[in-house]
Amino acid sequence: MKCAIVVFPGTSCEQDTYQAISVTLGEKAEFLKHDATNLEEYDAIILPGGTSYGDAVRPGSIASMQPVMKEVAKAAEAGKPVLGIGNGFQVLIEAGLLPGALFRNESLRFVCKPVQLKVGSNESWFTSHFEKNEIISIPVAHGYGNYYCDEATLAEMKENNQIIFIYASENPNGSTADIAGISNKKGNVLGMMPHPERAVDELFGNTDGLNIFQSILAIWRESYANA
Amino acid sequence: MYKVKVFVTLKESVIDPQGAAATKALQQSGLTELQEVRVGKYMELSIKKTDRNVEEAVHDMCRKLLVNEMVEDYRFEIEEVVGQ
Secondary structure (H helix, E strand, O other): OEEEEEEOOOEOOHHHHHHHHHHHHOOEEEEEEOOOOOOOOOOEEEEOOEOHHHHOOOOOOOHHHOHHHHHHHHHHHOOOOEEEEOHHHHHHHHOOOOOOEEEOOOOOOOEEEEEEEEEOOOOOOOOOOOOOOOEEEEEEEEOOOEEEOOHHHHHHHHHOOOEEEEEOOOOOOOOHHHEEEEEOOOOOEEEEOOOHHHOOEHHHOEOHHHHHHHHHHHHHHHHHHOO | OEEEEEEEEEOOOOOOHHHHHHHHHHHHOOOOOOOOOOOOEEEEEEEOOOOOOHHHHHHHHHHHHHOOOOOEEEEEEEEEOOOO
8 A cells, every 4th residue: 555645834743654654554655745746646645743834824724725635635536545634634624625624722722642532433444443432542632623513514424424533531622522533424534633643553552543544454455455 | 906904703603712711811800791702813915906806806815715614704894005
């Protein structure tokens, strides 16, 4: 599997993500910049965390207008897995690939700590290696993770099993329905505030995050490698 | 040349963590007549005069980037500046 890691000015979690894919998972990963115009050779796209464009206007908003995002949208449309982590989640929302909005944390503070998550659905590209309702631990690190959507959108997402991760121990940011991560209807685009790349090795204290990358790899193998 | 003032406000239905914190702090400081603070944004745009309708251009800029219409409302004032 060949994975594209999209880097904008101000992105900061690309190295951790690269290590998770290349060293821990043992798959190929390459960095692509904001002006990349062709993602066809990649099997999976990751938008890592950080503070693209210094969070100007709204987090993720300037990044969402860059040329590479047209290609990310094409890849999503084609059914390839697209994962946005932290700021990457904000970019996917601003680009219209996921519904809702991400506001400043209710506490107005940056939160950085491990949190427990409940796996709301294991039918997405990203969660087949989990049990449904399994409780896992993955760290958060964000100031703008307060997910908001209107009631109609929330009902629709519940109906379609799009609520993939739910804060289980505490809600660190005040998000609607304790949402930590959501997917699109098809289940191939996931945005999540917690950082799975920071939980992929026993040295980090837990490996729950690795299951997300392994889930992507497993479905990719089933869908494409044997085809 | 046009000077445009854009006012961005959060929709009524949307939570405003900054406004809520400011409301609480002001009320606790004894300013009990305060009911609510809602924090928004103010932006100034300088726009070149072209054949294109300036209002239309400002709407485009707001929709494309400056405003998240799902959670924010906006209005603007346009002033034509001559001789500069």
